[in-house]
Amino acid sequence: MSEMTANASSIRSGVSVRLLSGMGILATLLVVAALISLTMGPVEISVLNVTSILLSNVGLDLIPFTVSEELIVEELRLPRILVGAIVGMALGVAGTTMQAVFRNPMAEPGIIGVSAGGAVGAVLSITFGLNDLFFLALPLFAFIGSMGSALLVYGIALMGGYFSISTLLLAGVAVSAFLAAIVSLVIVLVPNNEGLREILFWLAGGLDSRSWEHVQISFPIILSGCLVIVGMSRELNLLMLGNDDARSLGVRIALVRPVLIIISALITGVAVAVSGTIAFVGLVVPHTLRLVFGPDHRVLLPMSAVGGALFLVLADTMARMIAQPAEIRVGIVTAFFGAPFFVGLLILNRKHTGVL
Amino acid sequence: MRLTGLAILGLVVVVFLALFAIIYGIQRSSGGNLPGSFEGLAEEGSTTGTTRDLWSLDEIVFDSVPQILDPSNRGWPRTIRGIGGPVVISKKPERIITASVGHDELTLALVPAHRLVGVGQVSKNPLYSNISDRVQDITIITRDPEVILKQNPDIVVTSPFLDREIVNALSNVGLTVVTTALTTDLRSQINNILLLGYIYGEENRALSLAREIQSRYQDVSETIKQIPIDLRPRVAVLTSYSDKIWTAGTGSTEGAIIDLAGGVNVAAEAGIVSNNTISVESVIAMSPEVIIIPMPNPQAVNLKNRLLANPVLGSVPAIKSSRVFPVSSTYFTTLSFWNILGIEQLAALLWPNDYQNYTAKGFSLP
Numbered sequence: 001m002s003e004m005t006a007n008a009s010s011i012r013s014g015v016s017v018r019l020l021s022g023m024g025i026l027a028t029l030l031v032v033a034a035l036i037s038l039t040m041g042p043v044e045i046s047v048l049n050v051t052s053i054l055l056s057n058v059g060l061d062l063i064p065f066t067v068s069e070e071l072i073v074e075e076l077r078l079p080r081i082l083v084g085a086i087v088g089m090a091l092g093v094a095g096t097t098m099q100a101v102f103r104n105p106m107a108e109p110g111i112i113g114v115s116a117g118g119a120v121g122a123v124l125s126i127t128f129g130l131n132d133l134f135f136l137a138l139p140l141f142a143f144i145g146s147m148g149s150a151l152l153v154y155g156i157a158l159m160g161g162y163f164s165i166s167t168l169l170l171a172g173v174a175v176s177a178f179l180a181a182i183v184s185l186v187i188v189l190v191p192n193n194e195g196l197r198e199i200l201f202w203l204a205g206g207l208d209s210r211s212w213e214h215v216q217i218s219f220p221i222i223l224s225g226c227l228v229i230v231g232m233s234r235e236l237n238l239l240m241l242g243n244d245d246a247r248s249l250g251v252r253i254a255l256v257r258p259v260l261i262i263i264s265a266l267i268t269g270v271a272v273a274v275s276g277t278i279a280f281v282g283l284v285v286p287h288t289l290r291l292v293f294g295p296d297h298r299v300l301l302p303m304s305a306v307g308g309a310l311f312l313v314l315a316d317t318m319a320r321m322i323a324q325p326a327e328i329r330v331g332i333v334t335a336f337f338g339a340p341f342f343v344g345l346l347i348l349n350r351k352h353t354g355v356l
Numbered sequence: 357m358r359l360t361g362l363a364i365l366g367l368v369v370v371v372f373l374a375l376f377a378i379i380y381g382i383q384r385s386s387g388g389n390l391p392g393s394f395e396g397l398a399e400e401g402s403t404t405g406t407t408r409d410l411w412s413l414d415e416i417v418f419d420s421v422p423q424i425l426d427p428s429n430r431g432w433p434r435t436i437r438g439i440g441g442p443v444v445i446s447k448k449p450e451r452i453i454t455a456s457v458g459h460d461e462l463t464l465a466l467v468p469a470h471r472l473v474g475v476g477q478v479s480k481n482p483l484y485s486n487i488s489d490r491v492q493d494i495t496i497i498t499r500d501p502e503v504i505l506k507q508n509p510d511i512v513v514t515s516p517f518l519d520r521e522i523v524n525a526l527s528n529v530g531l532t533v534v535t536t537a538l539t540t541d542l543r544s545q546i547n548n549i550l551l552l553g554y555i556y557g558e559e560n561r562a563l564s565l566a567r568e569i570q571s572r573y574q575d576v577s578e579t580i581k582q583i584p585i586d587l588r589p590r591v592a593v594l595t596s597y598s599d600k601i602w603t604a605g606t607g608s609t610e611g612a613i614i615d616l617a618g619g620v621n622v623a624a625e626a627g628i629v630s631n632n633t634i635s636v637e638s639v640i641a642m643s644p645e646v647i648i649i650p651m652p653n654p655q656a657v658n659l660k661n662r663l664l665a666n667p668v669l670g671s672v673p674a675i676k677s678s679r680v681f682p683v684s685s686t687y688f689t690t691l692s693f694w695n696i697l698g699i700e701q702l703a704a705l706l707w708p709n710d711y712q713n714y715t716a717k718g719f720s721l722p
Binding site: 041042043066067068071072075076077125126131135138194195197198201202208209320325326327 | 595597598599600601602626627628632633634635636637638640641642667668670671
């Protein structure tokens with residue numbers, strides 16, 4: 001018994017070491033990336049000035065800066081970087097969760113129609129000028145679309161009185177296809193070129209014009225959702241063993257799985273609402289970190305949160321700078337890097353496991 | 357930690373950092389600015405140069421229109437060169453279909469309305485068309501060739517944006533289809549008036565209209581041609597759709613109008629091509645002295661109020677001096693002679709002393 005206790009203690013301390021060291025590295029990289037990103041933009045603001053502006057908020061005065069510089073850093077760049085980090089965190093955690101719940105390495109946050117539903121809400125809002133109603137109309141309609149779609153898919157999977165994972169997956173595919181057809185129809189019928197381009201821009205995902213209001217509406221929900229999911233890391237580990245084993249080890253699958261799916265859909269829906277559809281974050285980040293930190297969700301989930309934030313902040317910075325003064329959409333950058341990387345992972349996995 | 361995974365993670369980070377270093381290196385080597393970024397181009401003092409091209413316009417004659425292969429032939433059939441190649445027009449067209457707003461506007465200035473038997477839906481929209489009130493009773497045509505054929509037209513005149521497959525389908529059933537480009541520069545606009553006049557057999561009307569337009573352009577150019585470029589107002593075109601801000605750079609209709617009205621298009625100066633979205637920060641970096649908003653009301657007024665109320669934009673000269681002007685969207689976005697009204701409207705804003713009591717005047721339409 002004492003040997004078992006010692007083993008358990010050793011495993012826990014190993015987890016803690018990996019978690020702390022990994023979090024330390026990724027968090028440091030995230031802070032550095034955010035600081036670099038704060039210095040980049042059409043208006044040249046030096047690193048010293050940016051640092052001085054940030055430190056002035058805690059009462060420290062380094063060097064003088066102009067009001068314009070302060071406003072640019074604090075009202076334009078900082079909220080955008082924060083939204084990028086928050087969205088990246090949501091997509092990273094949701095992707096990791098979906099892969100565990102469905103026991104499918106190809107699962108990603110939009111698998112149950114969240115992204116497609118958000119797209120429908122957004123394009124309808126753009127096409128019918130609903131954005132002119134109030135400032136956050138577009139995120140609101142995108143969120144309604146996301147959650148409506150997720151609930152529809154989940155409802156289909158529950159039909160007949162029992163829940164089926166395969167039905168959920170297939171319903172997600174079917175509903176996503178249907179909603180994509182609606183988006184295509186709207187694109188064909190949209191009456192003006194500006195609306196058409198706006199829709200295409202939204203579908204490619206972007207963080208431009210993000211404000212503190214976007215931070216306020218996304219951060220509490222996404223942080224709460226991520227914390228709940230991280231708190232269920234043990235259950236996620238056990239779900240990876242299969243339903244029977246998980247059940248025999250005390251996991252209440254009928255409760256745990258829907259909670260995980262719904263919370264993942266919720267945080268993804270909020271992310272889609274404030275940033276559009278950004279692909280590959282939920283695939284690339286979990287798989288990369290799984291290779292480094294292992295499959296234990298007690299480590300992987302927090303890593304995915306910070307790793308997702310880091311990935312998206314870097315991608316958005318690149319999207320802002322590469323075609324300056326115009327911007328390319330961040331979804332293009334994540335797909336541009338994510339797709340080849342994912343192919344590389346597949347090849348690596350085949351070599352490693354010999355599995356097709 | 358697993359070494360393979362760590363190596364992959366490290367590779368990803370190195371790739372990102374390398375790309376940043378490349379961007380930073382390019383920035384440093386170009387004098388502290390990315391190619392196309394704001395300060396570098398401002399130092400060059402560049403403009404599009406179209407203003408200078410205007411002042412040497414030749415006498416308006418059909419011989420100067422390259423698409424008219426035999427200007428001396430005023431009979432039928434006559435041959436012109438469209439974008440797709442030579443087109444023979446066998447007789448004077450009495451049933452004309454046009455498939456772009458610009459072509460609709462040009463056509464209605466040259467022929468009586470009863471000869472135009474089909475227009476695109478956009479031409480009926482007063483937000484985008486200067487002739488919407490005159491085409492409400494005309495049949496709407498779509499991209500479906502059968503809908504076009506149903507109107508039994510003698511000729512279809514369109515822009516290059518109509519799919520090549522549709523043009524081929526119409527040509528295959530014996531319809532005369534002419535594809536001509538609509539551009540922003542004055543010379544091309546004059547040539548388009550003459551070309552369409554020749555196509556429709558309305559040569560005298562085309563000459564009259566072309567000279568009328570040129571005369572009005574020259575009135576504006578006389579006002580501004582002595583003003584050095586570095587003293588010309590820096591102008592930005594801003595529009596907003598959804599939560600995005602759009603601007604118009606090089607090659608855009610709005611940009612050409614700024615040039616011809618004697619302004620400097622700050623978006624073109626910054627390297628923006630055509631119409632594109634920009635960030636609020638880019639507006640600050642462009643530092644315009646005048647902002648024009650070619651949108652319909654109330655959207656134009658709403659955007660103006662948003663811009664003036666945004667504290668982040670407080671350092672922008674146009675915001676400080678409240679030189680933010682909604683202007684008529686149809687004058688600034690169409691690709692026809694109606695742009696002259698946009699030029700005159702903007703010139704009146706930029707040079708108020710020379711345009712006191714300015715009021716927009718129309719054209720001598722049939």
